[in-house]
Amino acid sequence: MGDVRDSIQFQVAHTAFFGSLPRLDDGARSRRGLRLLRGAGFGHVPELDLTAVGSAVVLLLGGTLVVLGRRRHGKQT
Amino acid sequence: MTATASSRFASISPVRVAYIRRLTPLGVLLAEYLAISLRFDIRPLAERADWLRALGELGAVGPLALAIATATVLFGGRQLQSELREALSTRPAGKEGSRGRIWMVLVVHGAAFGAFFALTQLLVRPAAAPSHLLALAWAGSGLTTLLTLVHLVLPLSSLVPLVRRRNRAVWVGAGIGVGAWAAGVWAERLWAPLAQATLVLAGGLLRAVGGDVSIDPATATLGVNGFEVIISPVCSGYQGIGLLLVLATAYLWVFRRELRFPVVLLVVPLGVVLVWLANSVRIASLMAIGAWRSPEIALGGFHSKAGWILFCAVALGLVAITRRSAVFHRRVRAERADAATWNPTAGYLMPLLALVAAGMLTTLFSSGFNVLYAVGPVAGAAAFWIYRRQRVQPVAIEWSWSACGLGIATFAIWVALEPTPDPEALAAFEHGLRALPPAAAALWLLCRFLGSVLVVPLVEELAFRGYLLRRLVSADFNCVPFDRFTWLSFLASSLAFGILHQSWLAGCLAGMLFALAQYHRGRLGDAILAHAVANLLIACSVLGWGRWSLWM
Numbered sequence: 001m002g003d004v005r006d007s008i009q010f011q012v013a014h015t016a017f018f019g020s021l022p023r024l025d026d027g028a029r030s031r032r033g034l035r036l037l038r039g040a041g042f043g044h045v046p047e048l049d050l051t052a053v054g055s056a057v058v059l060l061l062g063g064t065l066v067v068l069g070r071r072r073h074g075k076q077t
Numbered sequence: 078m079t080a081t082a083s084s085r086f087a088s089i090s091p092v093r094v095a096y097i098r099r100l101t102p103l104g105v106l107l108a109e110y111l112a113i114s115l116r117f118d119i120r121p122l123a124e125r126a127d128w129l130r131a132l133g134e135l136g137a138v139g140p141l142a143l144a145i146a147t148a149t150v151l152f153g154g155r156q157l158q159s160e161l162r163e164a165l166s167t168r169p170a171g172k173e174g175s176r177g178r179i180w181m182v183l184v185v186h187g188a189a190f191g192a193f194f195a196l197t198q199l200l201v202r203p204a205a206a207p208s209h210l211l212a213l214a215w216a217g218s219g220l221t222t223l224l225t226l227v228h229l230v231l232p233l234s235s236l237v238p239l240v241r242r243r244n245r246a247v248w249v250g251a252g253i254g255v256g257a258w259a260a261g262v263w264a265e266r267l268w269a270p271l272a273q274a275t276l277v278l279a280g281g282l283l284r285a286v287g288g289d290v291s292i293d294p295a296t297a298t299l300g301v302n303g304f305e306v307i308i309s310p311v312c313s314g315y316q317g318i319g320l321l322l323v324l325a326t327a328y329l330w331v332f333r334r335e336l337r338f339p340v341v342l343l344v345v346p347l348g349v350v351l352v353w354l355a356n357s358v359r360i361a362s363l364m365a366i367g368a369w370r371s372p373e374i375a376l377g378g379f380h381s382k383a384g385w386i387l388f389c390a391v392a393l394g395l396v397a398i399t400r401r402s403a404v405f406h407r408r409v410r411a412e413r414a415d416a417a418t419w420n421p422t423a424g425y426l427m428p429l430l431a432l433v434a435a436g437m438l439t440t441l442f443s444s445g446f447n448v449l450y451a452v453g454p455v456a457g458a459a460a461f462w463i464y465r466r467q468r469v470q471p472v473a474i475e476w477s478w479s480a481c482g483l484g485i486a487t488f489a490i491w492v493a494l495e496p497t498p499d500p501e502a503l504a505a506f507e508h509g510l511r512a513l514p515p516a517a518a519a520l521w522l523l524c525r526f527l528g529s530v531l532v533v534p535l536v537e538e539l540a541f542r543g544y545l546l547r548r549l550v551s552a553d554f555n556c557v558p559f560d561r562f563t564w565l566s567f568l569a570s571s572l573a574f575g576i577l578h579q580s581w582l583a584g585c586l587a588g589m590l591f592a593l594a595q596y597h598r599g600r601l602g603d604a605i606l607a608h609a610v611a612n613l614l615i616a617c618s619v620l621g622w623g624r625w626s627l628w629m
Contacts, residue, residue: 059393062429066420
């Protein structure tokens with residue numbers, strides 16, 4: 001059996017799903033991020049490292065949820 | 078399965094279900110807006126010589142509309158907010174709320190969005206002729222796309238009378254929104270002067286540590302011992318300041334009843350100054366690393382990650398200070414007295430946060446290969462142990478054939494959907510691993526294997542299936558059984574899990590399969606087991622067949 005990557009179905013599916021969405025951590029994706037946000041009206045967005053952005057979002061959002069969790073459950077012991 | 082799911086969905090409060098149903102179109106609108114932005118770059122239109130260039134600036138309409146809507150809701154007064162809540166939590170009467178009408182609006186919306194997408198493709202071609210008909214059709218389809226979704230959130234038959242009744246409040250809100258937007262546009266003039274100030278401060282810091290510093294204010298170039306960079310306006314720290322203002326405002330608003338006003342407002346200027354100083358320190362550190370250690374590290378991992386790390390440190394540090402100081406917070410003394418405070422959210426989320434924070438810190442000093450990978454899993458495992466008493470249900474893992482089967486299926490999907498590896502990134506990874514002495518490389522591989530198979534499944538499943546999946550069912554997630562199914566929590570938690578992975582589609586599908594593992598016997602341990610089996614097979618594939626891209 002040949003490599004599944006050689007099949008036409010795989011190539012079509014891959015192009016459909018990933019053709020316009022390159023990897024998160026390479027330059028191409030960073031430029032996509034730039035284009036996306038510029039298109040959304042933010043002209044001064046630099047070339048973003050979306051992996052770093054994702055990690056920062058997780059930390060900020062997670063930190064907020066932990067603070068909110070303490071507020072909600074703080075009195076229950 | 079369908080009947081069970083349906084009855085479980087009905088257990089959520091009807092008002093919440095109504096809110097979710099009515100606000101879902103806003104999520105669709107956001108997704109469509111981002112999809113259009115991702116596919117097309119409209120800004121080149123602004124560089125055209127003909128009248129089509131005016132369309133290139135339409136991207137600014139999004140932030141303006143958002144500013145007006147937010148200001149109207151926030152400053153429109155309690156009466157407007159109360160009427161808006163009422164309108165959103167009730168089903169429209171008569172034909173307006175009928176299924177037939179909703180489907181008709183959805184079909185019109187789909188057709189309008191399809192037309193808008195196709196016409197945008199025609200419009201952004203460099204050789205597009207400046208056709209009035211094309212521009213009119215494009216604007217019309219865009220407006221129809223927007224209005225049909227707004228209509229699903231709040232039918233125009235409800236929205237128009239509401240605006241008429243509360244027109245004064247709406248005008249005030251719109252005025253504030255336009256003012257805020259205009260202030261944002263005007264404030265863009267501060268980019269250049271702020272970049273110059275950052276240049277001077279970073280240069281001063283480098284001189285203080287003995288660097289041979291050269292500064293060219295005209296080109297905003299900073300040099301140390303022959304290593305030179307241009308401090309562009311985007312490196313001025315301006316974005317960090319803007320982001321901090323947004324976060325600080327949201328924090329002060331959400332916790333307004335617990336915080337001491339007006340003294341707590343001091344955190345806003347304090348945060349602005351700290352963010353700017355932190356950015357200047359970041360640039361000085363980048364220069365020092367580039368001049369004295371490695372330009373690749375300075376312009377690689379450090380450049381992209383240091384800013385976010387410092388921003389998170391400042392933002393979360395300010396929150397911690399205001400919550401621990403009686404100067405800023407009303408309940409600090411009471412919480413200190415209640416020593417046995419309990420925070421189950423921390424029990425489920427802190428291991429992931431520790432893993433992510435450690436991962437960010439260690440990749441700071443790497444260039445394509447993270448030699449300090451082991452620090453992340455160790456931090457995650459430590460947080461898992463430290464916060465173990467915050468979790469009510471102990472994490473128990475028992476053998477399950479179904480969980481193993483789902484893990485194998487996840488592995489197959491993951492490998493089939495693996496994106497084509499980037500040759501440069503792959504080469505940097507392999508070079509970094511080969512550069513290590515044999516004993517160190519073996520130790521690195523062992524840590525990577527154990528971290529991937531034992532720690533990562535544990536901390537990710539705690540966060541996504543243990544917390545998020547149940548938190549989306551109820552705010553008191555601790556009372557939600559692990560087998561409680563709702564479409565919203567199932568899809569949203571899987572989507573969030575997928576977005577955080579490089580291969581987003583495979584990540585989403587993996588999240589769904591891990592959730593199914595948990596639903597099957599109502600045990601979080603089964604999701605962890607399925608995840609561990611998938612990661613074990615991936616690790617075997619990497620170590621046995623050299624598919625390093627699966628570990629990048």
